[in-house]
Amino acid sequence: MTRAATIAAMWIALIALPWWLPLIGGYTALGSKVLIYAIATMGLNLVLGFTGGLSFGQAAYFGLGGYGAGMTLKYLVPSTPLAILIGTLVGGLAATILGPLVMRRRGIYFAMITIAIGQLFYFVIVRWNEVTGGEDGLAGFGRQDIHLGNVVIPLTDVNFYYLVLLCFTVAVAVMWTLLQSPLGHTWVAIRENRRRLQFLGVRPERYVWASFAIAGFITAFAGTLNALLFNFTSPQDLHWILSGDFVIMIVLGGMRSFFGPLIGVIIFVVAQDYLSSLTDNWMTFIGLIFVLIVLLFPRGVFGIFDRRAKIA
Amino acid sequence: MSAATAHEAAATAAPMAAPQAAAAWPFLQMVNVSRRFGSLKAVDDVSFDMAAGELRAVIGPNGAGKTTFFNLISGLLPPSQGRVIFDGEDITRRSIAHRVAKGIVRTFQITEILPDLSVFENIRVGVETARGINARPWIGRGERIAVNRRIEELIAIVNLTDKARRIVGELAHGDQRVVEVAVALSVGPRLLLLDEPTAGMGDSETEHMVDLVRRLHSDQGVSVLFIEHDMDIVFGIAQRITVLDRGRVLADGPPEQISADPQVRAAYLGEAE
Numbered sequence: 218m219t220r221a222a223t224i225a226a227m228w229i230a231l232i233a234l235p236w237w238l239p240l241i242g243g244y245t246a247l248g249s250k251v252l253i254y255a256i257a258t259m260g261l262n263l264v265l266g267f268t269g270g271l272s273f274g275q276a277a278y279f280g281l282g283g284y285g286a287g288m289t290l291k292y293l294v295p296s297t298p299l300a301i302l303i304g305t306l307v308g309g310l311a312a313t314i315l316g317p318l319v320m321r322r323r324g325i326y327f328a329m330i331t332i333a334i335g336q337l338f339y340f341v342i343v344r345w346n347e348v349t350g351g352e353d354g355l356a357g358f359g360r361q362d363i364h365l366g367n368v369v370i371p372l373t374d375v376n377f378y379y380l381v382l383l384c385f386t387v388a389v390a391v392m393w394t395l396l397q398s399p400l401g402h403t404w405v406a407i408r409e410n411r412r413r414l415q416f417l418g419v420r421p422e423r424y425v426w427a428s429f430a431i432a433g434f435i436t437a438f439a440g441t442l443n444a445l446l447f448n449f450t451s452p453q454d455l456h457w458i459l460s461g462d463f464v465i466m467i468v469l470g471g472m473r474s475f476f477g478p479l480i481g482v483i484i485f486v487v488a489q490d491y492l493s494s495l496t497d498n499w500m501t502f503i504g505l506i507f508v509l510i511v512l513l514f515p516r517g518v519f520g521i522f523d524r525r526a527k528i529a
Numbered sequence: 530m531s532a533a534t535a536h537e538a539a540a541t542a543a544p545m546a547a548p549q550a551a552a553a554w555p556f557l558q559m560v561n562v563s564r565r566f567g568s569l570k571a572v573d574d575v576s577f578d579m580a581a582g583e584l585r586a587v588i589g590p591n592g593a594g595k596t597t598f599f600n601l602i603s604g605l606l607p608p609s610q611g612r613v614i615f616d617g618e619d620i621t622r623r624s625i626a627h628r629v630a631k632g633i634v635r636t637f638q639i640t641e642i643l644p645d646l647s648v649f650e651n652i653r654v655g656v657e658t659a660r661g662i663n664a665r666p667w668i669g670r671g672e673r674i675a676v677n678r679r680i681e682e683l684i685a686i687v688n689l690t691d692k693a694r695r696i697v698g699e700l701a702h703g704d705q706r707v708v709e710v711a712v713a714l715s716v717g718p719r720l721l722l723l724d725e726p727t728a729g730m731g732d733s734e735t736e737h738m739v740d741l742v743r744r745l746h747s748d749q750g751v752s753v754l755f756i757e758h759d760m761d762i763v764f765g766i767a768q769r770i771t772v773l774d775r776g777r778v779l780a781d782g783p784p785e786q787i788s789a790d791p792q793v794r795a796a797y798l799g800e801a802e
C-alpha cells in the first residue's frame with residue numbers, strides 16, 4: 218500500500234470506529250481514549266522525535282489541561298468549548314513560560330529539568346486540595362451539551378468520540394503544517410546536528426522553546442478532552458509515570474514518523490485494556506512488548522512502513 | 530581577474546576603512562591573536578590579513594593550530610588575546626550568528642551534516658535560513674517555489690543533481706563533504722572557511738572538490754580560506770599561503786615565495802616531501 222492509501226484507510230477506520238469497535242469487544246470510549254492519547258503523544262513527539270529534546274515530563278501539561286477544563290466547568294462556566302479552550306491555554310502557557318528553563322539544556326539534562334518541572338506541577342495540584350480535590354482528584358463536573366445556534370448536540374459517548382475525532386483532525390492538520398514549514402525544518406535540523414545549524418547563523422534555543430511550547434499546547438488540548446471523557450481528572454494525569462508511558466508509546470510506534478505515536482498508543486492502550494482484565498501484572502507484559510518491538514523494529518512499528526522520517 | 534574586481538568592490542563599498550599601507554583593504558584581519566589551552570598556546574600571537582576575493586590556503590603540520598585558528602575566526606572559541614576584525618568591524622566578542630550574518634561561514638574537519646536527511650533537505654535548511662524565514666510556522670506556495678528553485682540551483686552548482694533525494698548519511702564520504710560545502714554556500718558566504726575539504730577523499734573525489742572550490746571562488750565571487758595538507762592542491766590553486774607552525778605564522782606569501790622559503794622547507798615541506 219502506498220502511504221496515501223494507508224492514511225486514507227486509517228481515516229475510514231477512525232470514522233467508522235463506533236460501528237466496528239464493539240464488534241471486536243471494544244467500546245467507543247476506548248476509541249476516544251486512543252485518539253486523545255494520540256493527540257498528546259503526537260504533540261510530545263514534536264519535541265521528542267522531531268526536535269530531539271528528551272521531554273520526559275509531558276504529562277504535566279496533559280494534566281494541567283485536564284484541571285483547566287474541569288475547573289472551568291466546575292467553577293466558571295458550563296461550556297464544553299470554553300473548557301477545552303481554557304484548559305489548553307493553561308497547559309500551553311505553562312509550557313511557554315517554562316520553556317526558557319528548558320531550551321538551553323540538552324540530552325539527559327533536558328530530560329531531568331522537564332521531569333522536575335512536571336513533578337512541581339504535580340505537587341502543586343496535590344497540595345492545593347481545596348480547589349483541586351488533592352489526591353482524590355477533581356470530580357463534580359460534567360461535559361455539557363454543545364449548542365450550535367439552535368441545534369443542541371448532546372455529548373453521548375458516540376458524539377463525544379466524534380468531537381474527539383474532530384479535535385484529532387485539527388491537531389493533525391496543525392502539526393502536519395508545522396512540520397512542512399521552515400520552523401519544522403529547523404526543528405529537525407536541531408535534532409540532526411545542532412552545531413551545523415549554529416554555524417548557519419541560527420540560534421537553536423528559541424526554536425527549541427517554540428517546539429516545547431507548541432507541544433505543551435497540544436498535549437494540554439488532549440488533556441482537556443481526557444478530563445471530559447471521564448468527567449474526572451486526577452493527579453495521576455500529571456504524574457511522571459504517565460509521562461513515561463507517553464514516551465513508551467512514542468517509541469513503540471516510531472518517533473521518527475508522523476503517525477508513529479498513534480500506532481504506539483493503540484498497542485499500549487489496547488494491551489493495557491485487555492491485559493489488565495487478565496492480570497495485575499499487565500505492566501510486565503507491556504514491558505515485554507516494548508523490549509520485543511525495540512529489538513525487532515528499532516524505528517518503531519511504523520518504521521516498517523516508513524524507512525525514515527518522511528516529514529523532515 | 531574576478532578577484533581584483535571583488536577586491537575593488539569591497540574597497541569602494543567601505544570607504545571609512547583605514548587603508549593598509551600598500552596592501553588591500555583588510556577584509557579579514559587578525560591582530561596579535563592568541564589562544565591558550567591551559568599551558569598550551571595553540572595559536573600564538575598571530576597577525577593575519579586577507580583581502581576580499583582571495584583564495585588562500587593555511588598549511589602546517591598536525592597540531593599546528595590551523596583548526597583553532599578557524600575556530601577563532603568563526604566564533605567557536607574566543608581568543609585569549611588579540612582582536613579579530615572582519616569587514617571593518619571588530620567581531621572578537623561577537624556571536625557565531627552575527628559572524629554568519631556578516632558572511633563568515635565554515636565547514637568542519639569532521640563533516641557536519643544532517644545525516645538522516647536528504648541532500649535536498651540539508652540544503653533547504655540553509656536556504657530558508659538565508660531567506661530569514663526559519664521561524665515561520667507555515668509556508669506559502671510562492672515562497673516554497675522560490676526556496677525549491679534556489680535549492681535546485683545550489684545542487685546543480687555542486688553537481689549533486691542525481692543524488693538530490695538521497696539520504697546524506699548513506700552517501701560516499703566525498704559526497705558528504707560536498708554537501709557540507711553546498712549547505713555552507715546556501716547561506717550566502719562572503720568568506721568561506723574550509724577545514725581540510727579533501728581530507729579522506731579518493732582521487733576523483735578530490736578532483737571534484739578542488740574544481741568546486743575553484744569555481745566558488747571564481748564564479749560565485751566567494752573569498753575562500755582553506756586548510757589543506759595536500760601540497761599539490763595548495764600550490765595548484767592558492768593565490769597566497771599562510772604557514773602555521775606550533776601556533777605561530779612561519780611564513781605568509783604567494784606560492785613561489787613559500788616554496789622557496791628555507792624555514793618552511795626545513796620545518797614543514799622537507800618533512801612532507
Ligand SMILES: Nc1ncnc2c1ncn2[C@@H]1O[C@H](COP(=O)(O)OP(=O)(O)OP(=O)(O)O)[C@@H](O)[C@H]1O
Binds near residue numbers: 591
Ligand atoms: N578545545 C581544545 N582543548 C584543548 N586543546 C585543544 C583544543 N583544540 C585544540 N587543542 C590543541 O591545540 C593544538 C592545535 O590543534 P588544532 O586542532 O588547531 O591543530 P591543527 O593544525 O588543526 O591540526 P590537524 O592538522 O591535525 O587538524 C593541538 O595540540 C590540540 O591538541
Ligand SMILES: [Mg+2]
Binds near residue numbers: 595596597
Ligand atoms: Mg585541524
